[in-house]
Amino acid sequence: MAPLSKEELLQHETASDCFICGEPFPSPLDDSVIVQHMCKVRDHDHILGTYRGAAHMNCNLNYKIPNFVPVFLHNASNYDFHLFIQDCCSDVISQNEEKYISVSAQICFDTGRTSEEMDSGHSDADPKRLDLVEDKEVDDDQVNPNACLDSYRFMAGSxxxxxxxxxxxxxxxxxxxxxxxxxxxxxxxxxxxxxxxxxxxxxxxxxxxxxxxxxxxxxxxxxxxxxxxxxxxxxxxxxxxxxxxxxxxxxxxxxxxxxxxxxxxxxxxxxxxxxxxxxxxFYTLPGLSWAAMMKYTKVKLELLTDIDMLHFIRRSIRSGVAGCIQRHATANNPYIPARELLNEDFAHLTYNPEEDMRYLLYVDANNLYGSAMSQYLPHLNFKWLSPEEISNFDIMQQCNDHNSGVGYILEVDIAYGQELQDAHDELPFCPENITPPIEGKRQVKLIPNLFNKKKYVLHYRNLYQAIQHCLKVDKIDRILTLGPFTKSHTILIRCLGCDGNKELYCVEPALNQSNWLQPYIDLNTKKRQAAKTHLKKTCISFLLMLFLENAWRPWKNYKRSRGAKSLIASPHFHSLSIFNENFVAIQSHQPRVYFNKPVYIGFSVLDISKTTMYSFHYDYIKKLYGNDNAKFLYTDTDSLIYSIKTEDVYADIKKNISKFDTSNYKPDNPYGIPLVNKAVLGCFKDEACGRPMLEFFWSSIQAIRLCVGRQ
Known part of the structure; x- marks a missing residue:
């Protein structure tokens, strides 16, 4: 490192924040072990030797020059990597036997010139020729390790x-x-x-x-x-x-x-x-999104070290509800175009004034997961409640404040009363990951059902909502709380910091949950609204959506062994793929898995998002129209399709405009509905853009036919 100038020395001495992470330096009087890792050091460029700024010791140690050159190929996971892997790869990160996340290769930048030609500057050789390093003897300065990555994993689309x-x-x-x-x-x-x-x-x-x-x-x-x-x-x-x-x-x-x-x-x-x-x-978009969130929020997320807590949450992670309740429905209302304006295939769908008025409504929740991520989420101080505390626990009193600093994850026995069967048969509360009771079906599916639940684990907001709709709790088995500690003392917690490292942090007793993720969601929402190009809007949307992938999927540490024989003989051997007589890919079960991601975030977001969908279904649609007049047809995580018997569904939307995003309607729409709530979290958008839907037909989870207006 070059000696510091007077200006650089003064800048270093007066610096109060780390130039890498932006966090302040600790007091020099604090000599604890943890604080020593955060002390001020001089960071310098390891190539030029110049001073870059004052940094934490940890930040300085982790601020490294990348040791590879990224090479991007579009959709290479499905095509190009299969060619590379046999001839030139030195290392592979695989997703499965067929798809690869990254293929590394040594590439020689061979100028093809002699030393005399290099000195003279004249040569007939191609100065840009690249050769793959196989078993050549080349100088180290001619070889660059390259990580071939798939740009499709960042930008999905052709x-x-x-x-x-x-x-x-x-x-x-x-x-x-x-x-x-x-x-x-x-x-x-x-x-x-x-x-x-x-x-x-x-x-x-x-x-x-x-x-x-x-x-x-x-x-x-x-x-x-x-x-x-x-x-x-x-x-x-x-x-x-x-x-x-x-x-x-x-x-x-x-x-x-x-x-x-x-x-x-x-x-x-x-x-x-x-x-x-x-x-x-980065290797993929979910990893980039996670890093962006950690960098922007600077949150410290506690990593679970209690294996019971970990399995308690992991086995209860449930994705979005998807399914069809009624396969076919048609509309009958005055907004349907006249017969001569319809395609021949839809001529039978004209309005019949002698029959009951019926509308098809297809709505989609604005950024459903973003809305859930803006709520109060856990991040610190997990502990089990004692049997005595559980016996005195009042669910309706202690779970009614959704913006409280204390939250709960409960394991309960729930009774689904016989009197609720008809009212809840379309969308039952508390869906379960179970194997369908159909012969030949072995794959576990998320299925809403009317069965009683035993040892069902759910977020306290979901339980509170279910009880409001008359489900009964027979027994509370366990409660995991993220509540403040009762004694006033400083504690050490293993956390995941914004730099991605796992460290021990001094944490004063604090509330367990807050809306710490909301600033990041608001940033993305504002950036997306202000985006002038479709590419920027799409990028920000995908970054926000894929953040959740890292919130519940643990990273796995791959323990490598050299030699095919040792891998095949290992008890962790799974299968192999033979490429040629000298090359074989071996897939093994993982001998060790590191749960170094806060799975409780994914659990909480997925559960809270369901309360939004259930609230719209029961507290708006069913409450407004009744069980007989509103038939639930289909759902897929954040979308709902209904067949509604009413005089004018668009008049109903206008009356309850606060629940809807109508920004995709035409300004001169025939319903007189104002264009409001654009991209507002938690609002529902008419996917037909104000055009009357004629028919709904479902044949499989991949095939849905929607007849909208003249299309």
Whole structure:
């Protein structure tokens, strides 16, 4: 490290906050072991040797230069990685036998020049030629470890669809390579290529004209390209004066690379501007989202060290409810278009004034998980209540304040009374992860049911809601509270800090839960509302949604063994995939799992989100229309579809406008509904955008037919 100048020395001495994490330095008078890790040190650039700033000791030790160069390929998990893994990979992070998260390879930047040529600066060799390192003897400074990553894990969607979301000024790399306006306009659209037509290298050179449209057929999708896409290919061939298919192939590949570069750079800029994080240092979007949350909130999350607490919560994590209650329904109301305006297939769906008025309503909760994450969530001070405390526990009194600093996770026996069967048969409370009672069905599903529950674990807000709707608690088995400690003393808690490290922290007795995540949710909501490009809106939405993946899925530590024989002989052996006679991939059960993520966050968010859906169903729809007039048709986590018997469902929406986001309605809509509550958390949006739905038909979980307006 170079000696500090007077200005740098003064800056270091007067610095009160760490320039890396932004947290203050502890008092120099405090000499505890924990505080020593947070003391002020000089951080410097390990390449240039220059002073960068004052930092915590921990931050300084973790502030490292990446030891790899990220190489991004789009949808490589499904395609390219299968080619790399046999020939050039030195390390693999796999998701399963078929999909890989990352493939690492050593790449030699071989200039192909002698020392004399390098000194003279003249050579006929290609200075940009890259060779994969297999068993070559090369200098260490010529080799770069590369992590090949899948950009699809950050930006889900086809490259063509992603490129369409870019503004013209965002095609920076493409514009540099193709400054000609005519060429640029052609290149900014994803090209097409006759993959199955090419069955040899010779065809690339021998084919001197663009193959006919029929040769672009894909047996994978069982479709041919459209006439518009083929016309685009013809224009590219002519504009770039291609003489062989090999030249067209070069243009096609160059287009792919440039489009991916521009799309990923646009995504990277969104992440750096919003969260000051570089996505190139992450493997997947959920990991990036988690880091963004921890960095912005600076929250200290307690890691559970009691195995009973851990399993108590993990076995009770339930995802969103999805299912169909009634497979088919039709509407009958004056808003249905006249017969002559309907497609022939829907001509029978015209309004019949002699029958009862009925509407189909398809609503979706605005950012359901974001709304739940804005509520009070646990983060510190978990403990079991004693049997005496449980016997004196009053659920309705102690669980009625949703904004209290004290929360509970309860294990209870619940009785579902016979008198509730009819009222709750469409959407029963307290869904369970069970195997369907159908012959041949073995996969566990989340199923709402009317059975009594034994040792059912749920968040206190869900239990309070269920009791309000007449479910009865027969017995309280256990209660995990996140409450404040009764004695006033300082405690040591193992926490996950904003730098991702697990450390012991001094924590004063404090309330167990707060809305610590709300600032992060508000930041994303405001950024999304202010976003001017579709790409930025989509990026922020996915970052917020995928944050939950890290909130309940534990990271696994892979214990490696060298040699196929030892891995196959291991009791943890699962299966193997043979690529060739010298290469085999072996899948093993994990001998050790580290639960180093706060699973209670995912549990709480998933349970609280259900209270929003159940409240809308029971406290609004059923309360307003009654059980007979409102038929529940379908749900999928954050969406609900109803068949409602009423005079005018849009008039009802207008009367209860505070519950709805009507920003997607036309300003001159025929119902006179104002456009309000845009993207407001917890509000419900009409997915038909104010157009009357004609028919609902469900055939499977992947196939739903909705007839809306004239479509």
């Amino acid at each position: 490259l063509d669809a992603l490129a369409k979301n870019l503004e013209p000024q965002q095609f920076v790399a493409t514009r540099k390579v193709f400054p000609n306006s005519e060429h640029f306009d052609l290149i900014t659209k994803k090209g097409v290529f006759p993959y199955e037509f090419i069955d040899s290298y010779e065809k690339l050179e021998e084919t001197v004209e663009l193959p006919p449209r029929e040769q672009f057929y894909s047996s994978l999708t069982e479709t041919a390209i459209s006439e518009e896409d083929y016309a685009h290919a013809v224009n590219v061939w002519n504009a770039f004066k291609c003489y062989t298919l090999a030249e067209y192939s070069d243009i096609y590949l160059k287009t792919d690379v440039l489009l991916l570069a521009d799309v990923f750079e646009a995504f990277r800029k969104v992440c750096q501007d919003t969260y000051q994080l570089n996505p190139c240092q």
